[in-house]
Amino acid sequence: MTTFNLLLLPGDGIGPEVMGETRRLISWLNENGDDRFEVQEGLVGGSCFDAHGISIQDETVDAAQKADAVLFGAVGGPKWDDVDYDVRPEAGLLRLRKDLELFANLRPAICYPALADASSLKRELVEGLDILIVRELTGGVYFGEPKTITDIGNGQKRAIDTQVYDTYEIERISRVAFDLAKKRRNKVSSSEKRNVMKSGVLWNEVVTQVHAKEFADVELEHVLADNCGMQLVRNPKQYDVIVTDNLFGDMLSDIAAMLTGSLGMLPSASLGAADAKTGKRKSLYEPVHGSAPDIAGQGLANPIAMIGSFAMALRYSLNRVELADRIEAAIASVLDDGLRTADIMQDGMRQVSTSEMGDAIIEALGTEG
Ligand code: IPM
Ligand code: MG
Numbered sequence: 001m002t003t004f005n006l007l008l009l010p011g012d013g014i015g016p017e018v019m020g021e022t023r024r025l026i027s028w029l030n031e032n033g034d035d036r037f038e039v040q041e042g043l044v045g046g047s048c049f050d051a052h053g054i055s056i057q058d059e060t061v062d063a064a065q066k067a068d069a070v071l072f073g074a075v076g077g078p079k080w081d082d083v084d085y086d087v088r089p090e091a092g093l094l095r096l097r098k099d100l101e102l103f104a105n106l107r108p109a110i111c112y113p114a115l116a117d118a119s120s121l122k123r124e125l126v127e128g129l130d131i132l133i134v135r136e137l138t139g140g141v142y143f144g145e146p147k148t149i150t151d152i153g154n155g156q157k158r159a160i161d162t163q164v165y166d167t168y169e170i171e172r173i174s175r176v177a178f179d180l181a182k183k184r185r186n187k188v189s190s191s192e193k194r195n196v197m198k199s200g201v202l203w204n205e206v207v208t209q210v211h212a213k214e215f216a217d218v219e220l221e222h223v224l225a226d227n228c229g230m231q232l233v234r235n236p237k238q239y240d241v242i243v244t245d246n247l248f249g250d251m252l253s254d255i256a257a258m259l260t261g262s263l264g265m266l267p268s269a270s271l272g273a274a275d276a277k278t279g280k281r282k283s284l285y286e287p288v289h290g291s292a293p294d295i296a297g298q299g300l301a302n303p304i305a306m307i308g309s310f311a312m313a314l315r316y317s318l319n320r321v322e323l324a325d326r327i328e329a330a331i332a333s334v335l336d337d338g339l340r341t342a343d344i345m346q347d348g349m350r351q352v353s354t355s356e357m358g359d360a361i362i363e364a365l366g367t368e369g
Contacts, residue, residue, distance in 0.1 A: 003036045004318050007067040011045040012089060013291025015073025018306035021358030022071060025307060028362050035320070045075025045089035055092030061099050065282065069313040070096070072286035073306065077293035097137050100282040102270035103169065104176045105135040105249065107288055109256035109266060114335035118261035118344045121233065126259050131239045132184065133256055134177040135249025137270055139169045142246045165199045165245065170206035172273065177243035178215035187219040187240040191228040191248055203245065229255055253288060262343040263289040264302030267309035269316050283317045285309035299353035302341040304331055307361060330364035
């Protein structure tokens with residue numbers, strides 16, 4: 001029996017509700033499974049701001065550094081629209097990504113067969129869809145300096161964000177993408193805007209070099225980011241792994257997520273470099289969806305992306321691949337049985353609440369072979 005230490009950061013909006021279902025699943029595993037999960041909790045985002053006037057505390061970042069994996073819900077909401085930029089809810093998440101050096105964000109977009117009709121695209125375009133967006137997460141315009149708004153007189157202000165990438169940052173994210181592609185359909189599509197951005201020129205050059213030197217057996221194509229967005233809604237199945245920068249990855253992953261029927265379905269993993277001695281990576285797992293303040297507290301949220309994020313933690317951080325497979329199979333079987341939360345509800349299906357969906361997944365896990 002192994003004991004794993006998990007840090008749970010539910011956050012704001014629907015974060016606590018979807019995390020609640022994941023916590024129940026973890027308790028069930030503690031009673032019925034082979035391993036023990038020790039769970040610690042912390043505040044992040046607006047809920048941390050309300051309690052402490054900042055969006056994350058040092059002790060929470062320390063706990064995240066030490067945990068075997070961090071599970072993160074969602075942050076933000078209109079309640080905190082006017083708080084200072086440095087302590088806005090999103091700053092807590094960005095600090096975790098930066099301090100833990102979680103440079104590789106894996107965002108799979110998989111269309112469960114039962115949900116192909118919930119997609120805004122035609123069934124034949126999305127049925128069987130399985131793409132992986134590998135988003136660079138600790139660089140680019142999210143963190144580049146200067147990042148300022150200054151008064152330039154005459155009633156005018158000037159806002160500056162800085163898009164900046166060094167060679168090593170592009171090298172390490174492209175290696176992650178090529179490595180993952182080898183275990184999939186062996187194709188990487190690298191996306192940037194080299195036609196207008198110097199960072200795009202360097203991105204293209206470095207990905208091409210890493211490919212030629214280390215991964216010549218993987219198919220590589222380059223696609224401009226705007227075209228990539230268009231292709232994702234025209235013919236998404238042409239893609240296997242898409243590797244892209246922080247900002248384009250943010251946008252392209254929302255588009256890809258929606259192809260699968262609902263943003264509420266998709267998990268993600270954010271990984272750091274493997275430790276030279278132990279091989280362990282720092283890691284944080286979160287749903288791709290946000291805090292959805294409009295539906296918070298009503299039992300309408302879909303817990304599948306959060307539970308799927310826990311399954312990804314089992315797969316990538318805790319080496320419990322079989323259990324991850326079982327959880328994903330339990331999710332698929334509940335969908336096959338016709339259970340739907342509001343976001344994926346369709347004619348002839350049974351609408352269930354957040355906790356009923358959590359119950360059904362735990363039950364499916366308990367009854368499977
Ligand atoms: C995401 C989110 C975040 C981002 C926000 C909450 C800062 O949209 O994880 O995709 O922009 O990275
Ligand atoms: Mg986003």
